[in-house]
Amino acid sequence: MPKGPVVILTALNLEYEAVRQKLASPRVHRHERGTRFEVGMVRGTSCRVALGLTSKGNSSAAVIAERAVQEFSPVAVLFVGVAGALSDAARLGDLVVASHVYAYHGGTSEDDALKARPRVWEAPHGISQLALHLARLNDWTNLPSSHEDAPRVRFGAIAAGEIVQNSRISAEAKWIRQHYNDALAIEMESAGVAQAGHLSAAPVAIIRGISDRADGTKNSADDRDWQPRAAANAAAFATRLAVELVEEQEAALVPQEDRFRPADRLDGGVSNTAHHSAVGIMAGSVTRSHVHMNAAPKAVRPADLVAALNGFRERLGHHRAEGPLDEDTYREALTDLDAAVRSAGQDSPDAAKRTAMTLRRLRGLIADFPALTAELAPLVTAAGDQA
Secondary structure: OOOOOEEEEEOOHHHHHHHHOOEEEEEEEEOOOOOEEEEEEEOOOOOEEEEEEOOOOHHHHHHHHHHHHHHHOOOOEEEEEEEEEOOOOOOOOOEEEEEEEEEOOOEEEOOOOEEEOOEEEEOOHHHHHHHHHHHHHOOOOOOOOOOOOOOOEEEEEEEEOOOOOOOOOOHHHHHHHHHOOOEEEEEOOHHHHHHHHHHHOOOEEEEEEEEEOOOOOOOOHHHHHHHHHHHHHHHHHHHHHHHHHHHHHHHHHOOHHHOOOHHHHHOOOOOOOOOOOOOOOOOOOOOOOOOOOOOOOOOOOHHHHHHHHHHHHHHHHHHHHHOOOOHHHHHHHHHHHHHHHHHHOOOOHHHHHHHHHHHHHHHHHOOOOHHHHHHHHHHHHHHHHHO
């Protein structure tokens, strides 16, 4: 059964709106204790996101993160927003993806000094590797990497405390640099989210856009200019990461023996290798079926995909008539399916891309219905192979 959406949390309304702009048709989801989330699809994809606002502070962030994990059983939790730079190398607008998070306010006060006793949470290896890969691809921003204004993605420690840090010469600022001199950025929520993820066994990624230098310039004209830009950069990278996380998870849900070639499922008959397993066929019409070894792959014709999509329309109707599929989801699914049929009937690369994109969106829409998503999966693959 598919898992839940990717949860994205922010502390500020400005950060929330930056992520929300990336979502199509977000709908309010109310927790029984009153917390409101909005659930929508990342535009042009099948990736569902549950978006929530934590407000400032590690404690509040921890509570809302824990609540989101229990409510949605997410693929991952992403905490997204802005932060102050501690490293001179980080430019305004750059991103910091946390390799680990320090809760830097842990310590013991002794006669000679305040001794640091931090807690540390490392980012999950799989998420870190995927984020590094996306940073290398650099397809999450509209600016080429050679452009002088293109934001860079940096990986390193983030320090999370309980106060707004807006000085480089205060006693606390000097103490932070003495004990946490590898930290690239500083903020007030990541430790809470990381702790909630640790307790809930939920993967957590922290993505922060640099909006100031924690040097007395917060609330200045420059800060008011850079905050929305840094938040938008963080939202762009986070939603790109969310899409990849969902696609990896969906691929992992397909058993190895069921990963048939699209041509084998759609081209009139079935030609595949079966090892003590049942072979299922879902298509508009089937005239013959046989199983043999080492069959040569065939190209999927647009007409075959159109016929299979029309067959899937009947399955949607059955699910609606039998009750599991609600009316609103059914109508939206039909809208996406009609669009996919129209583009699938056009023999061009652009049309194939539109078909694949629409079917991915449809797959996300019906993610709560495993039988339907299983039947749609080979059609999504077929459309992707044509694109």
